[in-house]
Amino acid sequence: MTAPLHDRRRGTSGAGLPDTQQGMRRRNLSRVMHAVATHGPLSRAAVASHIGLTRAAVSTLVDELIRSGLLDELGPERPGRVGRPGSALAVSAMGPVGIGAEVGVDHLAVCAVDLRGDIRARAERRSANRDRSPAPVLKELAALVRQVCAEAQQQGLVPAGLAVAVPGLVARDTTTVVRAPNLGWRDIDLSRLLPGGLPLTVDNEANFGALAELWLGDESPEDFLHVSAEIGIGAALVVDGRLLRGARGFAGELGHVPVRPDGPACPCGGRGCLEQYAGEGAVLRAAGLGGVRGSGGMGDSGSTDGLSDSGGVRASGDSGGADGLSDSGGGDSGEVRSEVLAERATAGDERVRRALSDAGAALGIALTGAVNLLDPQAVVLGGALSRLAPWLLPALEQELSERTAGRTCGVRVSEIGPDGPLLGAAHSVARAVLDDPAGVRAGGTR
Numbered sequence: 001m002t003a004p005l006h007d008r009r010r011g012t013s014g015a016g017l018p019d020t021q022q023g024m025r026r027r028n029l030s031r032v033m034h035a036v037a038t039h040g041p042l043s044r045a046a047v048a049s050h051i052g053l054t055r056a057a058v059s060t061l062v063d064e065l066i067r068s069g070l071l072d073e074l075g076p077e078r079p080g081r082v083g084r085p086g087s088a089l090a091v092s093a094m095g096p097v098g099i100g101a102e103v104g105v106d107h108l109a110v111c112a113v114d115l116r117g118d119i120r121a122r123a124e125r126r127s128a129n130r131d132r133s134p135a136p137v138l139k140e141l142a143a144l145v146r147q148v149c150a151e152a153q154q155q156g157l158v159p160a161g162l163a164v165a166v167p168g169l170v171a172r173d174t175t176t177v178v179r180a181p182n183l184g185w186r187d188i189d190l191s192r193l194l195p196g197g198l199p200l201t202v203d204n205e206a207n208f209g210a211l212a213e214l215w216l217g218d219e220s221p222e223d224f225l226h227v228s229a230e231i232g233i234g235a236a237l238v239v240d241g242r243l244l245r246g247a248r249g250f251a252g253e254l255g256h257v258p259v260r261p262d263g264p265a266c267p268c269g270g271r272g273c274l275e276q277y278a279g280e281g282a283v284l285r286a287a288g289l290g291g292v293r294g295s296g297g298m299g300d301s302g303s304t305d306g307l308s309d310s311g312g313v314r315a316s317g318d319s320g321g322a323d324g325l326s327d328s329g330g331g332d333s334g335e336v337r338s339e340v341l342a343e344r345a346t347a348g349d350e351r352v353r354r355a356l357s358d359a360g361a362a363l364g365i366a367l368t369g370a371v372n373l374l375d376p377q378a379v380v381l382g383g384a385l386s387r388l389a390p391w392l393l394p395a396l397e398q399e400l401s402e403r404t405a406g407r408t409c410g411v412r413v414s415e416i417g418p419d420g421p422l423l424g425a426a427h428s429v430a431r432a433v434l435d436d437p438a439g440v441r442a443g444g445t446r
Contacts, residue, residue, distance in 0.1 A: 025438070026436055028051075029061055029064065029065060030434065030435050030436060030437060031053075032061045032062060032065060033065065033071075034434055036071060036089050036090065037434060040088075040089060040090050040091060041088035041090045042088065044058050044059050044089070047062070062089060068095075068440050069440075070095055070096070070433070070437050070440060071092055072092045073087050073088070073089060074088040076088070094114075095114075095157065095158060095440070096157070096159075096433045097113060097115075097120055097159055098112070098160055098163065098425075098426045098427060098428065098431075098432075099111075099145060099148060099149060099152075099161065099198065099429060100112075100162075100163050100424070100429065101141055101144070101162060101163070101165070101425060102165045102425065103129065103141060103164065103166045104127075104129065104205075104230065105130050105183065105230065106126065106127065106129065106231075107124060107125065107127055107129075108129075108140055108141050108144055109125075109144070109422050110122070110123050110144040110147070110148045111148065111422055111423070111426050112148050112149070112152040112157065113423070113427055113430050114430065115434065120152055120155060120157060121148045121151035121152050122148065123144045123148050125140070130182060130183060130184065131183070131184040132184075134185055134190075134193060135193055138190065138193040138194055141194070142195050145162060145194070146195075159198055160430070160433050161198050161432065162429070163202075163425035163426065163428050164194075164200070164425065165204070165205040165424070165425045166183075166190075166203075166205060167180055167182055167205050167232060168182075168183065169249070170202050170203055170249055171248065171249055172245055172246075172248055173249070175190045175191040175200055175202040176188065176189045176190070176202075177202065178250075182231045182232050201428065201429070203425070204234065204236070205234065205421035206226065206228055206235055206236045207252070208422075208423075208424030208428065209226060209228045209234075209420035209421045210224075210226035210236035210238055210243060210380075210382075210420075211236075211238075211424040211427070212421070212423045213238075213382060213424075214238055215424070216416055217415065217416065218415065221377040221378050222238070222240055222377070223239055223376050223377045223378075224237075224377055224378045224379065225237050225238075225367070225370055225371070225378075225379045226380045226414075227363070227367070227385060228381075228382040228384070228420065228421075229280060229384050230418070231280050231281070232275055233274055233278060233363075234252055234255060235370070236252045237252060237374060237376070254366055254367075255279065256268050256274070256275065257273065257369065258270060258273055259272055259277055259366050260272035263277075264276045274363065274365075274366040277358065277362035278359035278363050280384070283355050284337065284341070284355075286355035287341060287352040287355040287356075288351050289341070338384035341356065342387050342388055345388075345391045356388055357391060358395070359392060360391070360392035360393060360395035361396065361398075361399050363399075364399025364400050364403070365403070368400055368404055371404050371408060372403075372405050375409070376409055377409060378410050378411070378412050379410070380411075380412045382414035382416060382420050383417070386414045386415075386416075386417055387417070393413075396411065397411055
């Protein structure tokens, strides 16, 4: 998926820059970049009209951005306008690119996104990363990063930074993964295991998925709760167009919200967590597909305890296995597993449909607390949940409607799909260039 890196949210251009003369200049450079990215191609006069600066001031800023390789002059604007035609400006397709990477339980992926939002290079590989030492996993990831950077550089592009999405808790404003249960990682500083040379950002995959929805989704609201799932279940809250991270950076652990306090034990230390009822492993076992490789995870307790039938939610201990699916190789990917569920539900498999309905009910119960507490405009289902939405939504929406105080929010299905975390990571780096283009020297380096 590609999309312009326009800034649809108010108050983000140059946010956080110092209130000095130099800081004002940097903010104005950012305003010019965002205006052209959002509305371009534009003439200098049109840019001045959009951001409220004089034409002379804008011309000086534009010249600097052209020298830095961030804007291109396309030549005279199309005829038909009154007065002398100006020279049209557009965000450069060359220069800086954002490098995004994703560490999944069963895959690694890297991509490069330019300032126009186009994907310029991509590499990925299947990799069974559960309980592997971080060093070899990150060594493989570093090789993919080098491959994508080399492909970008062959096109005349310059990597501006690296952002890595991980399925775990990341300490705020650090590169340390505090805990990634589905990988078996604790207190791992990725900056010590990844090659230097690029500014590094590390964040939870759900956060990057929500940012992708905010930036790339069609008509996404400014206040929404983004819920995604693969092995585990994560969420991220966007308020007023900004990600709410929490004091420590740990906000959004929806998978460990209890739907029944005396339910089955969860490896997180709690009991009756949502992942025990709606996690991928629990759904696959309830559907009789427990033989699908990679179907374990935080929901893999094997307990037969569950909510009563009247509650509509059960925790599954069914190991399945007689499903005819291959149990060889490095395991089926999360995309394959969700496709198997979707195909069988579409074909009318009642056991699969019942398992997905039960998972939807559990999601609805867990989401009720968040909706009542936070009052978002919408709940957005992303990742594998988007593919399974037709069978999850009826029970999920019923629980929300019955349990939410007042009028409930709508539930939307993301069109971005499982690439959300990877795209959100890459776009975060590219957008950082738009937010502070003064940090880019001539030639596109930061």
